[in-house]
Amino acid sequence: MSFATLGLSEEIVRAVTERGYTVPTPIQSQAIPAILSGGDLLAGAQTGTGKTAGFVLPILHLLTTNAAKGPSEGRPPIQALILIPTRELAAQVEESVREYGKYLKLNSMVMIGGVNINPQISRLRSRVDILVATPGRLLDHVQQKTLDLSHIKILVLDEADRMLDMGFIRDIKKVLALLPKHRQNLLFSATFSDEIKALADGLLNKPAMIEVAKRNATADKxxxxxxxxxxxxxxxxxxxxxxxxxxxxxxxxxxxxxxxxxxxxxxxxxxxxxxxxxxxxxxxxxxxxxxxxxxxxxxxxxxxxxxxxxxxxxxxxxxxxxxxxxxxxxxxxxxxxxxxxxxxxxxxxxxxxxxxxxxxxxxxxxxxxxxxxxxxxxxxxxxxxxxxxxxxxxxxxxRGQPRGRSSSKPASQGQARSNTGPAKAGGGGFGSAKPAATRRPAGRGR
Structure with a gap:
C-alpha cells in the first residue's frame, strides 16, 4: 500500500515522499480513508505510530477539495481547528501541516501561550485555514474577540487523554460551545479510559473506531x-x-x-x-x-x-x-x-x-x-x-533536603484556569508514604 492508494492528492503525496515516507503506518492506512469519508473518528494509537500525519494529510486533502470561499468583504474563515495539550507538540504539529501542505494553497498558524499575543493577533488578520492551538491561549483570543471559530468544519482533539490529565476538560467544553454544531470531529488518544469514552460519547456522532496498538503497549523495537x-x-x-x-x-x-x-x-x-x-x-x-x-x-x-x-x-x-x-x-x-x-x-x-x-x-x-x-x-x-x-x-x-513537592507537569498555558479534575492514582509509595491516591490533592494548581 502507498499513500497514493489512500486517495490523497498528488501534491500531498509528493510532499510526503520528499520527507522520506513511502508506506503508510497502520494508523495512517486506517485513519486516512476514514477521515476522507467525512465521518467522525475515535482513534487509539500509542505515541510514535505516525498519527499526526494520520489526521493532517486527510485534513489537507479535504480542505483543498472543498475549498472555502470567504465573505465578499473579507478573508476566508478558519476551517480546521487542531487542539493540542502542550506548546512543543502544537509547534511540531503545525510544522507538519506546513511541510505536508507546502504544495497547496492553504495557510496554517500555531497559537500557544508563553509568547507575546500581539503577533498572533496580527497573524489572524490574514488568511488562516488550519489553526493548531493549545486551549488556554485559544480562549485568551476568544476573550479578546480576535478569533472567529464559527466556520470550523473539522475539529481534532489530539492527545485527548493528556488533555484530561492536565485538567483541560473545562477549556475544551468552552471551545466546543463556540463551534458550529455540524462539523467533523476527530479524537486521538493513547489510551481509552472511562473519561475518554465519556468525552467521545458527548462529542462524536457514530464514529469509526480505530485502535492500532494494545492499550498502554510499548513499541516492539x-x-x-x-x-x-x-x-x-x-x-x-x-x-x-x-x-x-x-x-x-x-x-x-x-x-x-x-x-x-x-x-x-x-x-x-x-x-x-x-x-x-x-x-x-x-x-x-x-x-x-x-x-x-x-x-x-x-x-x-x-x-x-x-x-x-x-x-x-x-x-x-x-x-x-x-x-x-x-x-x-x-x-x-x-x-x-x-x-x-x-x-x-x-x-x-x-x-x-x-x-x-x-x-x-x-x-x-x-x-x-x-x-x-x-x-x-x-x-x-x-x-x-x-x-x-x-x-x-x-x-x-x-542530598539530605526535605523532599517537598515540585511539579513535573507542564506549565502549559490554560492550566491555571483549569484547576479542576480528578486526581490520578499513582503507583504507590514506600515506607511511611501514604497511598498515591491520598497523596495527590484533587486541585491541580500545577
Missing part, C-alpha cells in the same frame, strides 16, 4: 534495561553510562523542575553538554533547547514530563528514566519518544530502593519483567531502607 543503584549514586552512574557507551541525543526524565536543573548542571560540569526543559523555562529557552537537541548539537536534554508527548525526533536512540514516574502509564509515554515509526530505541531506568514498588507497577502494566543489570562500581546497598516519595514527587535524592 524498544529495548528496556533497569540499572539498580543507590539514590546518591544516580548522577555519577548516568554520567558513566553516557560516557562509557558514547551516547548522543539522550532524553533524560526527572520528576521535578529543580531536579532537572540540578542534573543538567551536574552533567555539564562533567563534560556532557546538557540543558533542562520544563514549565518554568521561558518559551524561547524551551524552543532553543529543543532545536539544539534535534540538530544534535545538544547531547543531553533533561526534561520533566512536559516533554513526554511533546518531543518528536526521528531516530532518537536513548530515553533515560533518571527517576521512575509515579504513574505507570507515564513510563509508556516517556519511552515512546524512542523506537518511533518502526525504528529501534533503548529505554533505560535508574532505580533505587525507593522506586522498587514503582518498577513493579510498571511491569504489571506492561505484563513483563524489565531486565536488570548492575554496573560494576555502582552496586546498590541491598540493606538500604526505602524513603518515602512524598506526593509522588522527589527532589534530587541523597
Amino acid at each position: 524498544i529495548s528496556h534495561k533497569v540499572y539498580p543503584v543507590d539514590r546518591d549514586k544516580k548522577r555519577p552512574l548516568l554520567a558513566h553510562l553516557i560516557k562509557e557507551n558514547n551516547w548522543h541525543q539522550v532524553l533524560v526524565f526527572t520528576r521535578t523542575k529543580h531536579g532537572a536543573n540540578q542534573l543538567a548542571e551536574y552533567l555539564t560540569k562533567n563534560g556532557i553538554n546538557s540543558l533542562a526543559i520544563h514549565g518554568n523555562k521561558s518559551q524561547s529557552a524551551r524552543t532553543r533547547a529543543l532545536a539544539e537537541f534535534k540538530d544534535g548539537s545538544l547531547q543531553v536534554l533533561v526534561a520533566t514530563d512536559i516533554a513526554a508527548r511533546g518531543i518528536d525526533i526521528a531516530d532518537l536512540p536513548h530515553v533515560v528514566n533518571y527517576e521512575l514516574p509515579n504513574v505507570p502509564e507515564d513510563y509508556v509515554h516517556r519511552i515512546g519518544r524512542t523506537g518511533r515509526a518502526g525504528q529501534t530505541g533503548e529505554a533505560v531506568s535508574l532505580v533505587c530502593v525507593d522506586e522498587i514498588k514503582l518498577q513493579s507497577d510498571i511491569e504489571r502494566l506492561l505484563k513483563r519483567e524489565l531486565p536488570e543489570e548492575v554496573v560494576p562500581g555502582f552496586e546498590p546497598d541491598r540493606n538500604a531502607k526505602p524513603e518515602p516519595i512524598q506526593n509522588g514527587r522527589s527532589g534530587l535524592p541523597g
Whole structure:
C-alpha cells in the first residue's frame, strides 16, 4: 500500500515522499480513508505510530477539495481547528501541516501561550485555514474577540487523554460551545479510559473506531534495561553510562523542575553538554533547547514530563528514566519518544530502593519483567531502607533536603484556569508514604 492508494492528492503525496515516507503506518492506512469519508473518528494509537500525519494529510486533502470561499468583504474563515495539550507538540504539529501542505494553497498558524499575543493577533488578520492551538491561549483570543471559530468544519482533539490529565476538560467544553454544531470531529488518544469514552460519547456522532496498538503497549523495537543503584549514586552512574557507551541525543526524565536543573548542571560540569526543559523555562529557552537537541548539537536534554508527548525526533536512540514516574502509564509515554515509526530505541531506568514498588507497577502494566543489570562500581546497598516519595514527587535524592513537592507537569498555558479534575492514582509509595491516591490533592494548581 502507498499513500497514493489512500486517495490523497498528488501534491500531498509528493510532499510526503520528499520527507522520506513511502508506506503508510497502520494508523495512517486506517485513519486516512476514514477521515476522507467525512465521518467522525475515535482513534487509539500509542505515541510514535505516525498519527499526526494520520489526521493532517486527510485534513489537507479535504480542505483543498472543498475549498472555502470567504465573505465578499473579507478573508476566508478558519476551517480546521487542531487542539493540542502542550506548546512543543502544537509547534511540531503545525510544522507538519506546513511541510505536508507546502504544495497547496492553504495557510496554517500555531497559537500557544508563553509568547507575546500581539503577533498572533496580527497573524489572524490574514488568511488562516488550519489553526493548531493549545486551549488556554485559544480562549485568551476568544476573550479578546480576535478569533472567529464559527466556520470550523473539522475539529481534532489530539492527545485527548493528556488533555484530561492536565485538567483541560473545562477549556475544551468552552471551545466546543463556540463551534458550529455540524462539523467533523476527530479524537486521538493513547489510551481509552472511562473519561475518554465519556468525552467521545458527548462529542462524536457514530464514529469509526480505530485502535492500532494494545492499550498502554510499548513499541516492539524498544529495548528496556533497569540499572539498580543507590539514590546518591544516580548522577555519577548516568554520567558513566553516557560516557562509557558514547551516547548522543539522550532524553533524560526527572520528576521535578529543580531536579532537572540540578542534573543538567551536574552533567555539564562533567563534560556532557546538557540543558533542562520544563514549565518554568521561558518559551524561547524551551524552543532553543529543543532545536539544539534535534540538530544534535545538544547531547543531553533533561526534561520533566512536559516533554513526554511533546518531543518528536526521528531516530532518537536513548530515553533515560533518571527517576521512575509515579504513574505507570507515564513510563509508556516517556519511552515512546524512542523506537518511533518502526525504528529501534533503548529505554533505560535508574532505580533505587525507593522506586522498587514503582518498577513493579510498571511491569504489571506492561505484563513483563524489565531486565536488570548492575554496573560494576555502582552496586546498590541491598540493606538500604526505602524513603518515602512524598506526593509522588522527589527532589534530587541523597542530598539530605526535605523532599517537598515540585511539579513535573507542564506549565502549559490554560492550566491555571483549569484547576479542576480528578486526581490520578499513582503507583504507590514506600515506607511511611501514604497511598498515591491520598497523596495527590484533587486541585491541580500545577
